[in-house]
Amino acid sequence: MPGKIFRKWDLALIGGVLVLALILLFSFTFAEKGGIAVIEQNGVEWGRYSLLEQQEETILEIGGEYHVRLLLEPGAISFLSSDCPDHTCVRTGKLTQAGQGAVCLPARVSIRILPSPGETQGFDGITG
């Protein structure tokens, strides 16, 4: 077929690459939405959990002087209980979006949500 730049198999090859590229993009876009909860004790990482992969309610016992317990559930994490005097941490509520955070100051335990790969950054900071 003179005159044509692309032949049938060339087009098939380009199409194949396009499909692969789209699969790659979508796999990144829809991967692990829901953020990653990073738990720190005294400024040192204690653990991290994907909120999307979390299938059931789990109680995380951080322990320490104030016996801090966290509630990990599908798509959310929160302070469940703490023996600290103010309970500000429990009153912070559920964290569901990247950028949200909570802290138990007496126990020096903090949680923050990082964006998962493919998820846009929710919040950059929190006031209040």
Place this chain on the structure above:
Amino acid sequence: MKVSFSRWLDNKKTAAVFLVILAILAGVLIWMWSQYGYRENRYEHSSYAMGTLVQQTVYGKDRENTALKAASAVTNLENQISWRVEGSDIARLNDAAGTQWISLEPETISLLDLCLDVAENSQGAFDPTILPISCLWNFDSETPSFPGEELINTYLPYVGYENLRINTEDNTASLRNYYMAVDLGAVGKGAGCDAIVDTYKSSSVSGGIAAVGGSVGIYGQKPDGSLWSIAVRNPYVSQGEDATMGTLDLTGGFISTSGSYEKTFTQDGITYHHLLDPQTGFPADTGLVSVTVVCGGSEPGQGALSDILSTACFVLGEEKGKALLLHYGAEGIFIRTDKTVSVTDGLKDSFHIVSEDFSYAG
């Protein structure tokens, strides 16, 4: 191999196919880089100072080093302005109350100067000399309690910003009366944000955001150039509810919030909060649950100013608070106890309520 490859490319048609494939791959790579590439460029750091969590996110060159420097700048500031730290500027000033003028660091003097300015413009709704009363309530301890009306009335006369005098020329200050004492607790977190942003400014980072407790300072730009998004905490949240009531999208500035939900205790069925009215010595009751203030002026100390103004506005109430913000060219979000929200004109486009429990005031 090389020869056969270049011969293969010599064919116009295969070269064109090759180019199209390359273009698709390049497109995908550029898109992925724009979406995720900046993550590589990002450093997060948590530390504790001023009795609270200091959380930084820094972008660009030398970010790790800069974040560590900024964290120690906050600790240094705390050691300079906390009345609890022995030998600090404020501890020395309080110790010398009723005696003589003493020399202080220029930064401490500028902070006191700013405090006095807001104290005057708010007719004492904010008062840096609140310590004789605030330490009766002792909200920062594990066991705060109602001190009783009698004790409050005994110590109330020792609260009075008019009797805190500063000399900005030779950096000296004095408290006129014995028993007087300065507490910069309502300023420290905002001033901590100033210290962090100043550290960013003198470094090679391209952007950063820092939260010292509930105060936030912004510097520069995010790698993707989008606005900085700040979550405003839900004051009425309890275990099991969403933590955010609204969002603020900003190009920069400093943000502080004063809320009656932050430090509380309940005694004999009455709940007391830590935002004390310097005129009465009791927690302020102005129909508000929280005030968020945004300062973006060009003068130094905008972080400290936002912190002071949020406290002053909470104590003044919505109407007088808004007038005070206007005076300083600041903006604010006033959340009332009935869960209606009033926003100053400058934030109408950048603030949005995201929780169904709240609505804009009529």
